[in-house]
Amino acid sequence: MEKLIANFNYVIVVILMMIGLWAMLAQKNLIKKCIGMAIFQTGIILFFISIGAKNEAKVPILSKSVVENSSAIIVNDYGNPLTQILMLTAIVVGVATLGVGLALAQKIYQQHSSFDEDEILENQRK
């Protein structure tokens, strides 16, 4: 049981990613593809965060007392800041890609008045 709990996070990460990947590739609706893409990215972010998580670790902000004498810092008390800032970038990039995807979807809808990939292909072939 202990082993399952310990790695439960990773299992959820993989499940989330696979749902996102499936949606991106199999769903025909463009908006669903964008949502699938966002889910895929949040899955990866969850993976990074769960790597950097520490047991009994505080938020990585040094308390007032420690600021004076910096020798008293115990590393294991504070969470891992590196994975967090990587994921700040990933979230913002995710939103940027989502925005561009939605803009393109809107423009495609303006042309073909449909979000469904098959209808659009038929329309293009005509």
Add this chain to the structure above:
Amino acid sequence: MDTIHSFTPVWVILTSSVAALLIALLGRWPNLRESCIFAAAAIKLGLLLSLAPAVLDGKLYEFEVMELLPNVGLAFKVDALGLLFALVSVSLWIPTTIFSMGFLRPLKRHAQTRFFFFFAIAISSAVGVAFSANLLTLFIFYEALSLSTYPLVTHHQDDDAIKGGRKYLTYLLGTSIALALPAMIIVYQQTGSLDFANGGVFADGTSTTLLVVLLVMFLFGFAKAALMPFHAWLPGAMVAPAPVSALLHAVAVVKVGVFSIIRVLTGIFGVDLLANTPSLSTIVCVLAGFTLIVASLIALTQDNIKSRLAYSTIGQLSYIILGVGLATKSGIAGATLHIPMHAFGKITLFLCAGAIYQACGAKCISQMHGIGRKIPLTMTAFFIGSLCVIGLPPTGGFVSKWYLLTGSLNSGQQWAFAVFLTSSLLNAAYFLPFVYKAFFSSPSDEAKWESAKEPPLLTVVPVLITAMGCVLLFFFSGKLYQFADKFVELYVSK
């Protein structure tokens, strides 16, 4: 065998390229343009003759322009074989230019500047192949020759010219990229160098299967030598105007193919490797022999004079390959001699075919009965040329065939002797009856016979020059043999 480091070989190649540029510039003044070609040819011939004495007593001219790959560079090395081939192609360039002036101008063919431009570039790349010191430089100029002769073959730009050009390129470019290039790279990868060394490049441990595969790839890779399955481009290229098929498809282009095969067999494989691995020499001899016989047989059936000459060229080329395949001293000497002999003979025939076409517009042999009486000069030149190709005494052909026959006797392949004899008979079979009918039988096509008259001076004179050349070669064959002997001494140990 010491080497002289000098820039002259590069000068020789560059003169005709510079001439090509001048031709392009002087497009609007035809006479000026032609005179510039003659000047270039004269300078080139002069430079070549200046190289001759040193090469004849064993010295080699060498020059490396730049290094293209680790220990393989764009390098030139002039030895006896290279010099001989360069001399032949440059000296025949002059009569062909005179002929093409006479042949093209009255027909007011278009784009003559383009014609002479690519002609000059073709000649410089042929000389480039002659002087190349390693297989990579040879391949570079080989490709340059294929590309520069494509516009010449499709000169008329009508439909069958395009079809002929398409066939020409698929065979030449296709085989060189698909077979010659990988073979060359595998040799480089196996041995680390591509220079033509006299003992051959391969370490003696290499497996014979690999050698056989490489040999076949080289033989068919250099498709310009027109070995049987890959020969169809030569008859296809007969759509080209007469001077092109004369110089290129009798002398420059086809001889480049044979020359490359000689270089590969002697420089890369090495003659003694050929001699003592029976499988290699039998492959060469079988392929060449087969091409020899079948080409001569097909030539019998061809009615169009140019395709008959084309198939005869395919046969004659295999003479040279078979000679080298025998891997004996006199065999290789005979093959080397056969290059100039066949060149002069075949160019005379092609020029005569052009002259006959200009005289009476006849293309097929059946229409040419009895014209000998109307155009005696051309037909006598045609007769001398055919003697030279058949190999009968007063012409040079006899000498080279003599050495080929002796070579085949003391080589491992006794049957080659019979092959040489039968094919010479076949040559006689498809030339002499035509010459006889041309002179003595009654004209089969009255209209053409009436209108036939001696072609203008500009076309007849070069034909006579080359015919006279065949005869001269017979008498001065000793000089040429020195070239062959020097080459053989360099590459053949036993």
Add this chain to the structure above:
Amino acid sequence: MSTLPIWQFDVLLLVLVVLFAVVALSIRNLMGAAIVFGAYSFMMCLIWAGMGAVDVAFTEAAVGAGVSTVFVVSTLYNTSATMRSRPGGLAFKLFIGVVVTIAGAFLLSALPDFPKWGASDSPVNAKVAPYYILNTIADTHVPNVVTSVLADYRGFDTLLETTVVFIACIAIYSILRVDKAKLETGEPAAAPVPRYDPGDSLIVRQASRFMVPFMQLFALYVIAHGHYSPGGGFQGGVILGASLILLAISFDLKFLLRQWSEKTLMLLVAAGVFLYAAVGLACVFMGGNYLDYSFLDSVLPGERDMARSHGILLVEIGVGITVMFSMIAIHINLASNGRFDRGL
């Protein structure tokens, strides 16, 4: 702080997240899918907060849950919210399903090889991260380690991140923006007139007018106070952007465009990135490497570590400006389908 792992609470959250993801992708009504997707992002913030990644949770709440849902909804506003599902294509979906499960199994095969979850001696927590925690005070005098790593140690990443936001903004602008020439010729609006018009419900307008100043005040606090508490340029910028988007939604687009013309918006988006890059360039002119704020000590008050802290503040302001105005510009473009007249 809850000791990890109270696995009952976490397991519940994780299962809920997976549930929301599946529901978001299978709902037929696209608007419904957008809302469930918003809920999915909120659940994600909870999980990350639970794991101690507060800054990331804050950003996800503001950017992931807040603004992306607004983007999706405004796209649907301009198009159609119903999804006409066509029959067939099951074989293709099954095939992709099989491929995806194989990929998932392949990923899971690496599971036993990972360090134990939450172990503080795993390579990630033991190699580079401790340096930041130990030396952030000495180097940059900024207690919030995340902000110091974000803006100084790996400042180049954040510059590129801001550039990504800047690119997204001008990309969406150049895709959607309909140039005036077409507009004047009265080209028939391809998109159908939206069925429901937000209208001017009094309650929404008054509430938003009351809330906006407080939101902006809080956002400025978040940017300024990023050194000592969770938050920083991104989060503050998004909240500022969200406040103006709230105005645009509750009133109408014209109301917002009267105060912030299209030209100033787009110029300020570029200004933020320029500020960030210029600060870095100033460090080069002062003799240090790019983005090495300690060389600005002659310009900024205080010695080298205070200079770094002020440098971080400058940079955060630059990020805030870019993020704020690009969120607004993207929203306007998406909402009005590039016509900048009437929108969500």
Add this chain to the structure above:
Amino acid sequence: MTVQLPIVIILGPLLGAVLAAFTGWFRPRLSHPLVVIGLAISFAAALKLVFIVADAGAQKYWLGGWGPKQGHGVVGIQITVDYLNTLLLAAVSGIALLTSVYTRRLVDTELAGRQRYFYALFSLLVTGLLGITITGDIFNLYVFMEIAALSSYALIAYGRGRAYMAAFNYLIMGTMGACLYLLGVGFIFAKSGTLNIDDVSAIIPALRQSQALFVGFVLILLGAWAKMAFFPFHGWLPNAYAHAPTASAAILAPLATKVAVYTMLRIMFTVYSIDYIIHSPGIQSLALYLSSLAIVIASFFSLTQTNLKKLASYFVLSEIGYMVGGAWLANKPGLTGAMVHVVADAAMTSALFMAIGCIVYRLGQAQLDDLKGVFFKMPVTMAAFVVTMAALIGVPPTCGFFSKWYLIQGAAQAGVWHFIAALLLSSLVKAIILFRIIEIGYNRVPHPAIEGNPAIPRNEAPLSMLIPTVAMSLGLIALGLATNTLVNTIIANAVPTALTQ
């Protein structure tokens, strides 16, 4: 000052783009020169660095002054210019500079009135590509990848009609690739603890058997393959480059895929060392079969195309097969061939798209059978086109020949015969296409010099487009002749030392 050169390569286009975005509103005429100046500065820095690296070896540059710290490795972000990427940096910035000058007229005609941000996006794309090539930090590489990706989606979406759907498909595949790459970085980060390439490559040999690193390697590989449109993921490329405006295709086609190949090379040979590759024979044979398949199928499709731009995109697809196959031969000549081909192919594809751009600019469309008499209308452009196609075929003096030489030699050494057959087949196919175009353009129209045939007016492309095209095509020959010196001085020591023969 020379110590700051690595960052100047990135800052040039970045600041150029931001300023171009400003002037887009005040004086739109000014944004093009700004971008060109930015690229010129970047190209000068890259060229100078080639010489510095040639004699002084790799140059490391730590951003923010955060270099290696005791016991932690490099704490900040590091950008390195070493033997592997210095040539590509010079090539990318040089080609981008030439293309920026070249696309001026094309943008004015094709994107009249919508070009406010075109040059800003153009310059940001180049920033992203240069960043991917120069960065020494695997996460930083992801961020640069996103910059390049987003600006390329926007550049493609500038096209009319079907460009939007093509851009959307490219977005989906590109994001999937980038996410797979990020997940791979996550796996490496989880096992090694650091993001700096040099530190990671020091740690990895000790963890040879770790399954997580193997999965990470496969993920990064799939990500890179999706970004470079390698065989199973190639669906998006032909539509994207064909329906994009010619100006965007002229900058995207030569550089985007080559930089993705570089990413694969960097991860394969610097992060995971060469013996990791040799010990994963499963992937090696798969990659070689896939690359041969990519070459053959792309060549087959290019035969059936009637649109010049689609034709050129299929050439790009087959060239990718060369590079991936060359890298995966994992021997010295194969790898040299792959590295030479990355630079050579960037130049060849750029020259090809520039020539096609001139044709599209003058004739308005690029259908093959409407090219009658194009050799007479545009003799100089078609001369450049023939030289470029000769390079693609691999005719000796050009660079295409030498890279193909090394690839075939490497394949012969590794005994991978299907790869040699694929290489030769694609050269023959390109030869057939070249001579088909020559026939259509030159032979099938009555020769104007003959009296009585209609004279064909000369309609050459404008000078500002012609000079870059001719310069690039002559550059191919110069690059070919210079290949040997480049290989000896730079590429020979980029090949991992473990590879002896």
